Amino acid sequence: MLAPALVRTVSLLALAVPAVAVAAPAAAAPLRATAAEADVFVEVNPSTIEAGERVGIRASCTDNTRNAVVRADVFGRVTVHPRGDFLVATADLRDTLLADTYTVRLECPNGDRATASLHVVSRTRPEQGPATGFGG
Numbered sequence: 001m002l003a004p005a006l007v008r009t010v011s012l013l014a015l016a017v018p019a020v021a022v023a024a025p026a027a028a029a030p031l032r033a034t035a036a037e038a039d040v041f042v043e044v045n046p047s048t049i050e051a052g053e054r055v056g057i058r059a060s061c062t063d064n065t066r067n068a069v070v071r072a073d074v075f076g077r078v079t080v081h082p083r084g085d086f087l088v089a090t091a092d093l094r095d096t097l098l099a100d101t102y103t104v105r106l107e108c109p110n111g112d113r114a115t116a117s118l119h120v121v122s123r124t125r126p127e128q129g130p131a132t133g134f135g136g
Contacts, residue, residue, distance in 0.1 A: 041114045042070060042106035048119040051097035055118065059087040061108035072104040074118060080106075093120065 042059040049055060059080045061068050068087050070078045074097055080087035099122045106114040 040106070040108060040112045042104055042116045044104055044116055044118050047117065048121060049093065050123045051093055051099075051120055052095040052123060054090055054092050057089045057091060057104070059106045059114070060085075061087065061106070061112055062110060063108075066109045068109060069107045070104060071107070072102055072118065074102045074104075074120060095123075 040061055042057065045056045045058065055075075057070055057078060057080055059068060059070060064085060064087055065082055067082070068080050070080055070089065070091075072091075074093045075091035078089050078091045080089045097120045099120055102118045102120060104116045104118050106116075108114075
């Protein structure tokens with residue numbers, strides 16, 4: 001009597017395994033969409049800078065063979081161009097910027113978007129040169 005019950009339990013387990021295998025590919029599909037979204041980004045280098053200086057921009061859209069647009073209050077509108085596997089450009093920051101954190105926005109040709117932060121610090125210059133001990 002014990003053997004038929006054991007056979008039924010094994011049969012039920014065998015039926016449950018294909019159901020899990022069928023459900024797994026459906027659950028994996030959203031991960032692919034998330035990975036594609038991770039390919040869209042914009043970054044500025046350096047990410048902390050004084051007003052009036054130049055930043056490098058590196059970006060990526062799902063299609064990096066076409067130009068895209070980067071906008072920010074600190075430099076206006078800049079077109080990033082394909083170079084290697086990325087989209088790149090440089091931009092000069094306005095001299096009159098206040099110290100703050102500014103948003104840099106990427107707009108890809110297909111409508112994808114990404115943002116980054118740029119930290120502008122106060123421009124400080126020493127009032128007097130260093131004390132070197134040679135008097136004057």
